Amino acid sequence: MISVKNLYHSYNKDGKYQVKDVSFEVANGEVFGFLGPSGAGKSTALNILTGLLPLQQGEVVVGGYDLKKVSNERFNKIGMSFEQSNVYSKLTAKENLDFYRKLFDVPTLDSHALLKLVGLEGKEHVKAGEFSKGMKHRLTFARSMINNPEMWFLDEPTTGLDPSIAADIKDIIKEKNKEGVTVFLTTHNMFIADELCDRVAFIVDGEIKLIDSPKNLKLQYGDKLVEVEYMEKGEVIKTTLSTVLPEDKRELQKIIEHHDIQTMHTKEATLEEIFIKVTGRGLV
Amino acid sequence: MKLFSSFIKELKLASRGFYFYVELFMAVIILAVFLLLVPDNFNNQRTEYIYFDMPRQTSELFLQEILQEDTDGKAAPVKVEVDKQEKDAMLYTTSDQKIYVLTSREDVIYMADKEKKIAAVVKLDSDNAINYEYYLQGYESDKFKNLLKILHVESNETIEAAMNNQDVKPLADNTLVLSDKENMMPSVLVFNGALMGLFIIAAYIFLDRKEGVIMAYAVTPSPVWQYLMSKVGVILVTTILSSFLVIIPVMGTQPDYLLLLLLLVTTAFFSSSLGLLIASFYKNVTQAFGAIYGFMLLMILPNIAYFIPSWNPDYLKLIPTYPMLEGFKSVLLGNNDWLYVLTISGGFLLVGAILFSISNRRYKKTLLG
C-alpha cells in the first residue's frame, strides 16, 4: 500500500515545483500508473517514493514505512527498475545479478532463472557492456524483481524497447501482479497504461489532473468521438471531434454544411485522446 | 558479509578496469628505474663552507693548496647571504667541490645550522696541530663521511691515525641514515600510495556515477558506507601491493615491515576518504579535475621540501603528506620507533574516519545529484 499526501518537490528549492501538491493512494495488489508527457514529473515523484530523492514536503508511506523515518530494511520489500539502465558494464549479466542478490536480507531469485525470464538466456557470461540498449534494459528490469518485492516501482518499463520485448515485459508485470505484487509505474505510452493499469493518474507539469481506471475513462468518453474525413480546397482533411464539447459540436456542424464529407464514423476514444481532452496536452 | 561481497565485486571491477593496472604498472616502472638507473648516491658537486680559524699566513698555505685543485686556478670573490646579510667570501671550484671560504666562525655555523649546508671550521689547536670541525646534516652517506675523514690527510699512516682520532658528533639525534636512493623511497610511497589513491578512488566513483550503479545500490537494504568502504578496500589492496613491489627489492630487510603495513593502511585510508569527499562535490571527472589537481599539488609540496632541507617552513607541517613522509622515513630506516609511527598512523586513522563519515553523509544525500 502506498499513500501520498500533498507531495511537493523543487530541485533547486527556488519556489518552482517540479511536483506540485500530488496526492494519491495505491492499494495492495493494484497496478497504478503515472501517465504524462516528458518532463511532467513522473520520475521525480517515483524517485521520492523509492528514497532516491529526499522527501521535501508532504506525507509518504510506502509498504507501511513512513519516509520521514529513514530505514534501509524497507528495501527488502521494494524493487525498482530504472528509466535508464544502470548495470556494471564490466561485470557479466550473471555477475551483475549475483552481486545484487547478496545485498538483500531476504530470499532472492536465481540469476539464471531471471535471465531466462527476460529472454537473456545464453547471455549469462557476456559482459553487460557488450549488451544492446534493450538487453541492458531487460537486465535492469530483471534485477528489480530479484528480491521478490511486494512493492514494485517501474520507471518507463517498456520505453525504447522493440514491440515484442515490450509485450514480454508487459506479460511479466501482469504475471507478478497476479501473484499479489503492488506495481507503481510511469509511462508516456497510453497502451501500457491502458493494458496494465488498474488506475492511471494523468500528470502534467507536476500536477495530477485526474485519477481513474482506464475503463471508467473510456465509458465516460467512449463512443463520443466522431472521426471525419472531408475535402477542403482539393485536400483530404482528417479530424476527430467530440460529440459532447460545445465547440466540437459547432465545428462538426460547420464541416457538414460547408464541405464534402468523405467518411464519418463514431469511435471509441483512446486513452491518449482522453488525455488530450482532459489536460489540453499531448503525451509527447 | 555484504561488505565482503561488495569488496570482492569491487576487486573484480578494478581488475577489469584500467586504473588498477596504472598503479601497479607505475610501481614496476619505478622499481625498474631505481634498480637499474639510480645510483645509491648521487655524485653531485658538493658545496662546503669553510672558515680558517688561524693566523693569516697559515691559512694562506691551505688556500694555496686548494687553489692547485681549482679548475681555473684562481679564487672568485663572491657574496654569500648569511642571516639575510651579504658577506664577502672567496669561492674555490674544484672538480667535485665548491668551497666557500667565509670570514667568521659564526657564519659557518649559521650555514650549517640554518641553511643545512656542509660546513667546517679549520683551526690550529694548542699543539699547533690542524683540527677540523665538520658540521654534517645527517643525511650524508657513510661513504661521503669517510671521504671527509681522509680528505685533508696526506700519508697512509696519517690517514689511519686520523681515522682513529675522528670524533664525529651528530647534531641531530637521528644517527641512522638512508642512502640517496633509499632517501627517495618515502616520496615514492607518498606518490604511489596516497596521491594515486586519492585520484583513483575519485575515478572509481565517477565511473559508477556514469553507469548509474550507485542508484541501484541505493535501493537495496545495504548501507552506503559499505559501498564506499569496499572501494577504500580496493585502494588499500593496490597501495599495499604496489608499495611492497617497490620497497622489498630496493630496501631489503631494513624496514619495519609491520609498521610499514600499518602506515600504508592508515595513510591510504586517509587519502581515499579525502578522495571520496572531494568526488562527492562533483558530477564527473572533468568538473572535479581542478579540485583534485589542486589537492595533489598541495600534497606534493612537502615532497619538494623533503629534498631541499633548507626550505622547510612551518606551514608545510600542516599538510598531511609531511607527517606521512616523516613516518615512512622512520619506518624505512628501521629504527624501531614504534611510538612515533603509531602516533602518526593513529592520526591518519582518526582524520580518515572523520572524512569518511562526512563522505558517507554526503553520498547518502546526493545519490541522484
Ligand SMILES: Nc1ncnc2c1ncn2[C@@H]1O[C@H](COP(=O)(O)OP(=O)(O)OP(=O)(O)O)[C@@H](O)[C@H]1O
Ligand atoms: N536533477 C534535476 N535538477 C533539476 N531539474 C530536474 C532534475 N531532474 C529533472 N528535473 C526537471 O524536473 C521536471 C520533471 O522531470 P522528470 O524527470 O520527473 O520528468 P518525467 O515525467 O519523468 O519525464 P520523462 O518522461 O522524460 O522521463 C523536468 O522539468 C526536469 O527538467
Ligand SMILES: [Mg+2]
Ligand atoms: Mg522519467
